[in-house]
Amino acid sequence: MTTTGASVLIEGLLRQGTKTIFGYPGGVVLPIYDVLYDSPLEHILVRHEQAAAHAADGYARASGKVGVCLATSGPGACNLVTGIATAYMDSIPLVALTGQVPTGLLGNDAFQESDIHGITMPVTKHNYLVKRAADLPQVIAEAFYIAATGRPGPVLIDLPKDVSTGELPDDVVFPEAVSLRGYQPTIRGHPRQIEKAVDLMVQAGRPLIYAGGGVILSGADAELTALAERLGAPVTTTLMGLGGIRGDHPLNLGMLGMHGTAYANYAVTECDLLIAVGARFDDRVTGRIETFAPHAQVVHIDIDPAEIGKNKPVDVPIVGDVKHVLGQILQRLPGGPKTERWLERVNGWRATHPLVVPENGLLHPQGVVRALSEMLRGEGVVVSEVGQNQMWAAQHFCFKKPRSWITSGGLGTMGYGLPAAMGACYARPGEQVFLIAGDGSLQMNIQEFGTIAHNRIPVRVVVLNNGFLGMVRQWQELFFERRYSYTELPAVDFVGIAKAYGIDGVLVDDPAEVRPALEAARDQDGPFVVDVRIEREENVFPMVPAGAAINEMIGERR
Amino acid sequence: MKRHTLSVLVENRAGVLSRVTGLFSRRGFNIESLAVGPSEMEGTSRITLVVCGDDREVEQVIKQLNKLIDVIKVSDLTEFERVERELALIKVAAEPGEPRAGVMQIATIFRAQVIDVGPKTVTLQVAGDPEKIDALEGLLRPSGIKELYRTGRIAVLRGQKTVRSEK
Ligand SMILES: Cc1ncc(C[n+]2csc(CCOP(=O)(O)OP(=O)(O)O)c2C)c(N)n1
Numbered sequence: 001m002t003t004t005g006a007s008v009l010i011e012g013l014l015r016q017g018t019k020t021i022f023g024y025p026g027g028v029v030l031p032i033y034d035v036l037y038d039s040p041l042e043h044i045l046v047r048h049e050q051a052a053a054h055a056a057d058g059y060a061r062a063s064g065k066v067g068v069c070l071a072t073s074g075p076g077a078c079n080l081v082t083g084i085a086t087a088y089m090d091s092i093p094l095v096a097l098t099g100q101v102p103t104g105l106l107g108n109d110a111f112q113e114s115d116i117h118g119i120t121m122p123v124t125k126h127n128y129l130v131k132r133a134a135d136l137p138q139v140i141a142e143a144f145y146i147a148a149t150g151r152p153g154p155v156l157i158d159l160p161k162d163v164s165t166g167e168l169p170d171d172v173v174f175p176e177a178v179s180l181r182g183y184q185p186t187i188r189g190h191p192r193q194i195e196k197a198v199d200l201m202v203q204a205g206r207p208l209i210y211a212g213g214g215v216i217l218s219g220a221d222a223e224l225t226a227l228a229e230r231l232g233a234p235v236t237t238t239l240m241g242l243g244g245i246r247g248d249h250p251l252n253l254g255m256l257g258m259h260g261t262a263y264a265n266y267a268v269t270e271c272d273l274l275i276a277v278g279a280r281f282d283d284r285v286t287g288r289i290e291t292f293a294p295h296a297q298v299v300h301i302d303i304d305p306a307e308i309g310k311n312k313p314v315d316v317p318i319v320g321d322v323k324h325v326l327g328q329i330l331q332r333l334p335g336g337p338k339t340e341r342w343l344e345r346v347n348g349w350r351a352t353h354p355l356v357v358p359e360n361g362l363l364h365p366q367g368v369v370r371a372l373s374e375m376l377r378g379e380g381v382v383v384s385e386v387g388q389n390q391m392w393a394a395q396h397f398c399f400k401k402p403r404s405w406i407t408s409g410g411l412g413t414m415g416y417g418l419p420a421a422m423g424a425c426y427a428r429p430g431e432q433v434f435l436i437a438g439d440g441s442l443q444m445n446i447q448e449f450g451t452i453a454h455n456r457i458p459v460r461v462v463v464l465n466n467g468f469l470g471m472v473r474q475w476q477e478l479f480f481e482r483r484y485s486y487t488e489l490p491a492v493d494f495v496g497i498a499k500a501y502g503i504d505g506v507l508v509d510d511p512a513e514v515r516p517a518l519e520a521a522r523d524q525d526g527p528f529v530v531d532v533r534i535e536r537e538e539n540v541f542p543m544v545p546a547g548a549a550i551n552e553m554i555g556e557r558r
Numbered sequence: 559m560k561r562h563t564l565s566v567l568v569e570n571r572a573g574v575l576s577r578v579t580g581l582f583s584r585r586g587f588n589i590e591s592l593a594v595g596p597s598e599m600e601g602t603s604r605i606t607l608v609v610c611g612d613d614r615e616v617e618q619v620i621k622q623l624n625k626l627i628d629v630i631k632v633s634d635l636t637e638f639e640r641v642e643r644e645l646a647l648i649k650v651a652a653e654p655g656e657p658r659a660g661v662m663q664i665a666t667i668f669r670a671q672v673i674d675v676g677p678k679t680v681t682l683q684v685a686g687d688p689e690k691i692d693a694l695e696g697l698l699r700p701s702g703i704k705e706l707y708r709t710g711r712i713a714v715l716r717g718q719k720t721v722r723s724e725k
Binding site: 182 | 568569572573576577580584617618621622624625626627628629630
């Protein structure tokens with residue numbers, strides 16, 4: 001008896017624990033779709049392949065498991081690229097499957113051929129062009145292993161049509177374990193480095209923990225909080241690290257960097273020990289790197305050795321899995337905070353330089369986010385688009401758990417949010433999933449209203465509608481003399497669009513209607529759109545201008 | 559800026575060379591020399607690269623190379639005692655008589671072999687350290703180099719050490 005490459009592929013996905021994939025069919029993947037027709041593997045038909053990649057990514061971020069997407073060759077595969085690059089920048093485990101023209105036609109400019117293996121080399125952790133059906137069991141096992149372990153990331157498997165139709169004996173053996181001589185991530189921190197880090201921690205008078213997405217990826221939230229409490233050290237997180245420590249924890253200073261809190265940025269500038277945990281000193285975080293944490297010795301913990309010392313010299317590098325390394329540190333670190341004076345100083349800044357929520361009876365986006373935060377109380381998942389909406393969400397929502405916040409950080413991909421929110425709904429059935437969107441970003445993948453309506457995916461969309469590409473307009477206002485060049489968007493009736501797709505919604509243009517509208521969204525048993533007409537020229541503050549030191553913020557007095 | 563000689567042991571798989579060179583081009587590095595061939599380990603190839611860059615930049619590329627799944631080991635040989643070799647084939651204008659005699663004389667001094675002779679040309683083969691080849695090239699230039707082929711350099715550590723044992 002024999003089976004086909006396509007059957008082995010789907011069998012392989014099921015064996016890896018995949019339950020849902022997001023995809024879009026086409027010529028060369030027809031053999032795969034034929035297997036899906038009566039497979040237990042759930043397939044969600046998106047309306048654009050970019051959305052398949054983002055949905056798989058959102059699924060991965062919300063669940064901690066590998067997300068899977070599928071597209072046909074040529075245009076289908078190319079449409080995945082933005083989504084793959086988005087996942088790559090944020091270290092999200094993804095397996096992207098693409099159809100390809102038959103091996104005999106490779107390189108011939110055959111119909112719908114594109115060299116997706118070559119195209120995605122710089123934006124994948126690894127990728128495969130499968131030449132023989134017999135290689136599939138091994139390739140699938142390797143792809144999932146590589147995507148999920150070490151520093152996670154997307155892996156692409158390109159599947160020529162004759163590989164999918166190729167015959168295999170139906171007793172193919174799937175490898176139990178994978179071992180690759182060129183890939184051996186370091187999990188445990190080196191004991192001598194742990195020792196050195198502990199020494200610095202014990203001596204520090206003004207320690208600060210700077211936590212990034214690595215904390216979420218490795219599930220190190222409990223260890224992070226324990227370290228902060230043991231040391232009496234305040235914690236600031238990056239955009240990707242939100243949820244790594246409770247938003248209302250007294251030691252949590254919120255986000256740092258370009259739109260970070262003033263008190264977090266001041267703390268960075270004055271700390272004498274900076275403990276970077278699963279973070280990568282991105283330029284949106286550091287501002288001018290020479291002036292970032294100028295008085296601090298630096299301990300940097302990361303699973304990727306290439307991140308250590310990349311942007312900022314480090315005194316104690318520790319390569320290893322963040323959860324594991326923090327555990328090692330906690331085992332050695334004696335207790336007893338001696339940082340009262342430092343905490344007093346930091347809390348002084350917190351009191352004098354709080355995040356501002358304008359209260360003048362107008363409809364301000366910060367208030368909308370706070371209302372949502374109060375309503376959800378840290379439960380469920382909040383997804384954002386990119387721009388001001390993203391920053392207001394990051395600043396004003398009180399995240400209480402890891403994986404409760406999903407956003408495109410490194411690539412800043414507009415159009416990410418709506419499909420990512422769909423993915424989150426499949427990862428966390430029964431939980432509230434809210435998307436905070438801008439009117440620009442939402443229109444980048446608005447066709448997914450079709451997928452949402454079709455499958456009754458319970459995404460709650462809150463549009464912070466300012467009729468502008470708001471974040472760009474803000475830069476034009478501040479740095480280009482208010483010359484609003486091509487950033488104004490004519491009003492769009494999002495509720496009307498939603499209704500045309502069969503999704504209900506409500507328009508809000510009065511602050512008093514905000515909370516009821518959010519509650520209406522929450523109480524739906526399906527998708528819902530709240531189109532909030534916010535103050536059009538609201539800005540995100542504080543703001544560190546590009547290239548400035550992070551304690552030089554606009555919208556703050558020193 | 560310093561010249562670095564890197565030895566990269568890779569899985570012998572399709573695409574591995576473009577993965578490796580892609581990392582350099584993405585960072586604006588110019589690869590001065592590149593040589594690829596099988597290594598002593600079955601299923602693997604060794605790539606020898608010469609690049610110019612400051613130490614931090616080169617360290618970053620080495621770390622990025624190490625992240626490639628198909629890369630088994632990267633060694634920077636720059637600070638080690640090593641032997642570097644390159645092979646060149648040079649076709650030189652050499653009319654019979656005076657010009658040809660001149661070319662032959664230079665060839666003898668450099669222990670270059672004559673591997674082909676045409677009515678108006680002589681083709682030399684020379685192996686050695688790359689500086690020696692540069693010197694030969696310089697001396698032959700006035701005679702008229704018709705074609706020049708260089709393999710790119712390969713390098714090996716001196717003595718007992720091997721790049722696999724060297725940490
Ligand atoms: C795909 C893509 N194109 C362009 C940009 C540049 N960009 C960053 S924010 C922004 C404006 C976003 O506008 P909107 O979605 O309305 O959100 P707002 O800032 O108004 O909240 C743009 C154009 C981007 N991040 N992504």
